[in-house]
Amino acid sequence: MLRLLILIAIAIAARAWLLFSTPYVPVINGAYYLLQARSLLEKGAFGVPDLPLTFMMHAALAKLLGAMMEQNAAIVLAVKLAEATLPALAARRCNSRGRLRPCHR
16 A cells, blocks of 8 residues: 555656646646636636536636636646646556556456
8 A cells, every 4th residue: 555655646746747847738638628627617618518527626626726826827726736646546546455456447
């Protein structure tokens, strides 16, 4: 379990370093994530129809952060935080009784 937590922490740190080393969102669809989160916050609907879970998490986190900062900065920070942590947490699903196993079947 400790090895898994260390692996997750390293993955989060590496992704955070990549994401926060630039003012842009350097993932494949970075601008799309920003567009969807902004659209959810401003209109309550997606700008482009898509599966909602990730974008709803981005928008919810941006709404929480929006109480402390300007909306544009909150959206960018929310997307970067979510993209740094969520993929790394998928490793938890691949752990069974302390042993890593393939996530796909």
